[in-house]
Amino acid sequence: MKALPFQIPKPTSDALIYQEDHEYVFYDKFHLHEEIQLSYIHEGEGTLIVGDTVSDYKKGDIIAIGSNLPHVFKSDVTLETKSLMLTLFFTKDSFGEVFFDLEELSETKHFFKNINSGFKVLSHNQALKTVFLSLRDSSKLERFTSLLLILKSLAKAKKLQLSSYSYEKEYTAVEGKRMQDVMDYTMKHSHESISLDVIANVANMTKNAFCKYFKKRTNKTYTQFLNELRIENACKLISNNGELTLSEIAFQCGYFNISNFNRQFKAIKSMTPSEYRIAKLGAYGNLV
Numbered sequence: 001m002k003a004l005p006f007q008i009p010k011p012t013s014d015a016l017i018y019q020e021d022h023e024y025v026f027y028d029k030f031h032l033h034e035e036i037q038l039s040y041i042h043e044g045e046g047t048l049i050v051g052d053t054v055s056d057y058k059k060g061d062i063i064a065i066g067s068n069l070p071h072v073f074k075s076d077v078t079l080e081t082k083s084l085m086l087t088l089f090f091t092k093d094s095f096g097e098v099f100f101d102l103e104e105l106s107e108t109k110h111f112f113k114n115i116n117s118g119f120k121v122l123s124h125n126q127a128l129k130t131v132f133l134s135l136r137d138s139s140k141l142e143r144f145t146s147l148l149l150i151l152k153s154l155a156k157a158k159k160l161q162l163s164s165y166s167y168e169k170e171y172t173a174v175e176g177k178r179m180q181d182v183m184d185y186t187m188k189h190s191h192e193s194i195s196l197d198v199i200a201n202v203a204n205m206t207k208n209a210f211c212k213y214f215k216k217r218t219n220k221t222y223t224q225f226l227n228e229l230r231i232e233n234a235c236k237l238i239s240n241n242g243e244l245t246l247s248e249i250a251f252q253c254g255y256f257n258i259s260n261f262n263r264q265f266k267a268i269k270s271m272t273p274s275e276y277r278i279a280k281l282g283a284y285g286n287l288v
Helices: 104-116 125-134 140-157 175-191 197-203 205-217 222-240 246-252 257-270 271-281
Strands: 017-023 038-045 048-052 053-057 060-063 071-075 083-090 119-121 160-161
Touching: 017 140, 038 053, 038 140, 048 160, 048 222, 053 222, 060 104, 060 125, 060 160, 071 119, 071 175, 083 140, 083 205, 104 119, 104 140, 104 160, 175 197, 175 205, 175 222, 197 205, 205 222, 222 257, 222 271
Parallel strands: none
Antiparallel strands: 017 083, 038 060, 038 083, 048 053, 048 071, 060 119, 119 160
């Protein structure tokens, strides 16, 4: 999938960049950058799109994103508190082309084997959280040693792969802007009816050309992607709004037919919305 190339701000002499994003809304453009990104979500939640996959992020998550892997953290704008993300940026060659090939760093090989598709950490979270929280008051040398500790833990941790598709490394400004416009429009209007004619117009393409363009770059149709985004939004509403009926949730997420909502939900989550609510809230009432 194409995305807007993004330059990580940094002093020219720094090989490892530490960044704190303390905002109500994180940078919300679908983008990519050369640097590998290791992030700890200290506060906040929202929708996470990495490559061709839609999921979520929440407080306590540790997320690794590979070099030139398109992504966006779409913050939940209904939250009244600021979000906080602590991040390290670096490239595999930041410390020299053969640095991570040294025998002494052989334990990191598993990390680099998995980073291309990005992943969410499912274990070792508490130990990693402690290291991330120490970064603010650390010297540059201490941050470097912390990076090695983080990579060692990530190599051993259980992981959830975030993207299932491989991406080209060459991106033109026109293609990047086009896909960014498509993603931005989709995320802002997913609760509305979006026809292929409308989204093709956003991309400044004919409908047939857009369908081929999107499928080639994401390995899925636009309709599949839109359904995944809507169902992810529905999951958040089910988890956080016990008073809403499933019909109300379906309508708020862009489904105007409850049967279609149930069908798409089960196809994507392998359970019905009612079963998902029971699993998340343990509630048996007010399900329709």
